[in-house]
Amino acid sequence: MTVQSTGEAPSLSPSQRLFAVLSDHRVLVSLVALALLPWLLPSKALAVNVLIYGVVVMGYNLLFGYTGLLSFGHAAFFGAGAYLTGIAIGRWGLPWFAAVPLAIAASTALAALIGTISTRTRGIYFSMVTLALAQLVYYVALQASSLTGGENGLRGFTVDRINLLGLPINFLDPVNKYYILMAFAALALWVQSRILNSPFGAVIEAIRENEQRARACGYDVERCKLIVFMLSGAISAVGGCMSALHLSIVPLDSLHYQTSGMIVMMVLLGGARSFFGPFIGAATFLILEDVVSLWTPHWQIVVGAIFVVFVLFLPKGIWGTLLDGLPVARAQR
Amino acid sequence: MSTALLQAEGIGRRFGGFTALEDISVSFARGELTSIIGPNGAGKSTFFNILSGTLSPSMGTLRFKGRELNGMPQHRFVHQGISRSYQITNIFPDLSVHENVRVAAQAMRVSYDIWRRRADLVELSERADAALASVGLIGKRGEQAKFLAHGQQRALEIAIALVSEPELLLLDEPTAGMGPEETKEMVALLERLAERRTVLLVEHKMKMVLGLSQRVIVLHHGRLLADGKPEEIRGNPDVRRVYLGQSEGYG
Amino acid sequence: MDLSLIIMQLFSGIALGAVLVITALGLTIVFGMLGVVNFAHGALFMIGAYAGLYLASLTGSFWWGLVLAPVLVGAFGMLIERVLVRRLYGRSIDDPLLLTFGLSYILVEGVRIVFGSDGIPFPTPSQLVGVVDLGVGFFPKYRLFVIALVAVVLLLLWLMLEKTRVGLIVRAGARDPQIMRVLGVDIGKVWLAIFGLGVGLAALGGVLAGPMRSVNPEMGTLVLAEAFVVTVIGGLGSIVGAVVAGLMVGVCISMVALFAPEMATIVMFALMAAVLLVRPQGLFGLKGRA
């Protein structure tokens, strides 16, 4: 995953070279796959969901996969992104292109707040504190119903037309909507890729690998954790903005800890610590839920069992396990 | 005393009701290789952890190049010029050998840059390679650190500590768990390192310490028992009684 | 405000806190010994309520349900430890948490399949129906019984920890698992027993809550969040902490209910955030663990 300066390059087979090229252009590869997605899945609504949750989980992966911090409260940032987009458009009358950056900025501020408290703790404590603080956000949203719509959810901000360089585009059309939202995803993918390739990207991996050593190397570990918490929250909030524009409502459940749990499930399913894992995990989870819930109303038992199996036997997720199995890929690691 | 690089005055440390360290005052001159010895529970590790910022002292002051270090968080110590290794191998196991050292080098320059490409920071990569070369690991630079042999991992940790170009290098039992062959290589490495910087060692292997060090400090029950040249320590009756007699097996 | 009303609220708060204490205890003991946060704790609480109800209807007596359900569910907990959780010792501390999270989905859905997704009536045992005049007002007999029973369980637990060899091992092990190796204890067996004890306490909480609440597959969801808050406030792994924090949260909720009832749920999360700001390791938590 980490980009290494080219030293003595071992001789690569053509397939290995192809793989190397693909992972060097991982953003492009992701975008091509995403562009095909709506034509492969049974419905456009499902494809948009993969897009949205892919971005949310990708942001979460920065924290969980790359830095090793198991947050159980990431719904707070997904929800905050969605709510603030909706509130900015519906209540304050802002256009969507102003509402989205505002929502991301405010969600990042929320991440700074929650991060300041939670990064003071370590290990399991961190998980529980993030969980409880996110629940606090949930209850605040429930109570502040004049702003959020409370239990009824936020509505009344349907974006039906988007003006692109003077060209009005019907945003209710599922295909248009998908590709416009894909632009958000592309931006998020690019930013995530830059972060991972940056010096800071190396720092968070070092912290995950060995926090004590990272500190002894001269890194302010607590501050780094706070920064990555904010970055992670910001990227997940992008997914929230997309969700608000897509559904034209914000359900209160988007802040609930079960949403956080779903995000964790998705990243584990796809493979933490990998660039493609989050989207693969989101797609697998959502398709699975779609298919299994058609067989039986007890789809949760299947989802739960699959999750248990992954924790026990495939902790690296689908993509991680695939990489381990592929000699082509192993040379890259 | 103006030449002292690091100066400890009346250092003490308590854990709850237990006093691990009491009233230690020593100073370390530039260019010396000093070893700290003492039987188990003598307070070596506590003292070492205080010198490297891992623990803060309950009392006393610590000065580095005349600047007080009390209350400074651990990560700032490296930036002052104090770098350490750990008794139990402490590296980044899943990263490549090169990345292990490169990320340590990076700490001295950039921490929070989220936008530049790290591959563009060529100078850091070169410095990492130089550090690897100096501990003889350059041939392994592409391997995952956890697959190195034990002795090589210890050398890697020293490279990590070295790459910050510390004025004071603190090494906690660098030969722990090593066989005679690996130990010999490590001693040679330590001698080379000591030529250019101040080194402080915590060690168990008596013979090695006495042969290698210019100065030896002996701790016992959290107090300073002896401080002097190796030959003085060898002749010190107190040291013989509490330490040398018991640790024949380490010799 | 009326003094008698405040005293009544205090009783309500203690009764509420008593159930919180029992469930949080199970969570905290398992964490203290095994370093495992059991995310299925809420689901096992719910299973406890169903098991109590089922056993009560089978034997015709609430009391059998009260005694047998924690034992049987505790044994089920031991099975979970042996078959699933044990495989994860030595792996990342996140793994048992994730595993039990998945497990909670299976348990809740399993109960829906067996007992249906509606609630099921869990009548108060006939001996405890009705109210007692406390002088300041009427209070349900059953809730007084819950307070008393929890006090007895706490006493027994305390005696076990302080006076028996098992207790010694548990206390030593909670401080440092290495010590147990030195003592020559079969850690595997101790962990098995502790996990069973923790799950049994969750089940006991469930049976006790049964006659007070609607028994349904989702009843554990809120309880899990509450138990988390209590253990975090008290300090993960601290038994005293769980007791103090449980009662504190209960009384806090009931007092807030008097002045700003709609805030009753938020208050415990706010309390937790406040405690964490001052003491990240919780009121009675060990510093190194936080």
Added chain:
Amino acid sequence: MPGFETTSRRAGLSRRKALLAMSAGAAALAMPRLGRAADDGIRIGFPTPLTGPFAAEARDQVKCAELAVKLVNDKGGIAGRKVELLVRDDKLNAGEAATRTLELIEKDKVHAVVGALSSAVQLAVNEVTRARGVIYVSISQSDTINEVKDFSKYTFHEALNPHMTTAAVARQTLKKGMKVAHLVADYAYGHEMLRGFKRAQASIGAESVGEILHPFGAADYSTFMPRLMSMRPDVLCISNFGRDQANAIKQAVDFGIKQQMKIVVPVILHNQRLAVGPDVFEGVVGGANYYWGLETQNKTAAEFNKEFRAANGGAIPTDYGAYGYSGVGSLLQAMQVAGGTDTDKVIAALEGLQYDLTKGPQHYRKCDHQSVQSVLVLESKKKSAMANDNDLFAIVASDPGAEEMLRSCSELGHAT
């Protein structure tokens, strides 16, 4: 504890049925994926919470909706076109519901949507349908959807609303000079119920002695009981729903509240009464859209029960089930009148429709599309007074439908 076995057996039976219904739905979804646009059937989307705490209600709704479709298809469909019901699990989650509705509209090209149980879900579905000009008949009891902010010409509300039920219940239980206390769930639906009660109480001349808002979804209500008792009211109005209602009543009974005062709820729920048992609910009075026992005094109800029993092995339809029947049924009648699925024609037909499907005449009011209908007031029976397991309630009154029972159009913000 005999309630235990009967409940689980009942659940088991209906579960198998639901599974069958589900797999049939699965086949229906999987098969026509290729040639959806080609066939000329009429497709009605039906989002309902098949998973979650209201699964039992949802299953009853599906059965009733399917019955309504079957009866129309048996008579040759609408203008020769067969009607198809596309059931989707909304998981009681507004986001899930919105996604499913988008799928129904974009992929399955449904002609109309009927359904939703929770207030949040109906508003989410409505938001999606109204933006896309698809008719939606809501069967959730909250009336936020009738207010001008959420309303659209595509929005119809078949269910009762809190204003109607509280008025009917208050008329039967409150008298001039009575003291009334309120325990209210602190969210929009709870506030709606409280508003209804207070208005009815003011017109009757009863006096409010206090109100307590409780957090939505709370499990413990004991902390509110001492204060409620200290208010010394004659009647306690508990304005919440589902599990909240069951928990609140159960704990009020524990505190001996029933000895001091009468407990009254806006809507008395068939399934919650089953979940908590007869002893707890004994004497509680509440409103309802439907109760099978109406068959002894109402011909339509007898007819509806007969059809339902025939289709479901002798089982009786529940309150929420009846909504599924009347919601889909009224829409299909309007489509018959319109002679097809043309949206504007169907809307016009719905607005002019007089229908009688379960309990007597109903029609949609022009300004807000609220269904004007009768309200039942029920009292939960004592265990010893129950003739059989289904004999839960006594009918206290059946208030005939009238527009005067509703909030006025101008009050809801509509142009009059």
